[in-house]
Amino acid sequence: MLKKRIIPCLDIREGRTVKGINFVNIKDAGDPVELAKSYVRQGADELVFLDITATIENRKALAGLVERIAGEINIPFTAGGGINTLDDVSDLIKAGADKVSINSAAVRNHRLIAEIADQFGSQCVVIAIDTMFVSNVWSVFVDGGRTATSLKTIDWATCAEKMGAGEILLTSMNTDGTKSGFSVEITREVTRILNIPVIASGGAGKMEHFKEVFTETGCSAALAASIFHYGEIDIRELKRYLINEGIAIRS
Secondary structure, eight states: OOOBEEEEEEEEETTEEEEEETTEEEEEEEOHHHHHHHHHHHTOSOEEEEETTTTTTTOOOOHHHHHHHHTTOOSOEEEESSOOSHHHHHHHHHHTOSEEEEOHHHHHOTHHHHHHHHHHOGGGEEEEEEEEEETTEEEEEETTTTEEEEEEHHHHHHHHHHHTOSEEEEEETTTTTTOSOOOHHHHHHHHHHOSSOEEEESOOOSHHHHHHHHHHSOOSEEEESHHHHTTSSOHHHHHHHHHHTTOOBOO
C-alpha cells in the first residue's frame, strides 16, 4: 500500500501567501519562502504553489517566486496559475517546479493535457478541479472559482485522466477554508472511478479530518493551507497522530 501524503498549499496573490473562505474573503498568511522552508522542516511530503489571480489577470504565474521557493526546498514541488501553453509549463519547470497544476486552461482546451503529458510526462500534469455542490450536482468551476461551467465533476475527472493527467487536485469550494472537514462524498466518488492519485483539498480543520478522508476515501494525499500557515496544526504532530491511528503515512 502506498503511504499517504501531507501537502501544504501556498495560495499566492501579489507575491504573498493568502487564504480565504469558500474562495473569497482573502487574507494575508505570510511570506511564501519562509513558509515553504518551515514546511520542509516539519516534514511535509510535497508543496503546492498556486498563483490564484494569474488566470483572471491574464498573466503567467510568478516564475521568479517559484524559483526562489524551489531553491529553498528539497521536496516535490507543484506550481500552477496562468498556465496556457507548453512554454508556460517549460518556464515553471526551469524555475524548479517538479509538476504543474492546470485548471481553467485545461477545461477550455482538453488537448492541452495531452500535449503537456506528451512533452513532459504524465507525472508532471496535475489537473486541479475546483468543484461545488450546486442544485444537487457537483459541478466544475474555473477562473479561481468565479465562473461556473456545464461540466460535472465526475465526467471532467474521467476525461482528464484519459487525456493524460497524472494526478487530480480536487478542491471542494463548499468546504474550502471552513475547517469543517473535507468533502468526503465527492472525494470518494472521484477516487473510486480513477486509476491515478487524487489529492483531497478544502475543509481541513483538525487532525481527525485527515483521518476521516484517508479512511473513508481512496485519496492518496490531503492538502491544507490555513491550519498550517497559522500554526494550528504542526505537520510532525499530524503525522504522529495518523500513524498512531493506523494510517500508513510517510514519516
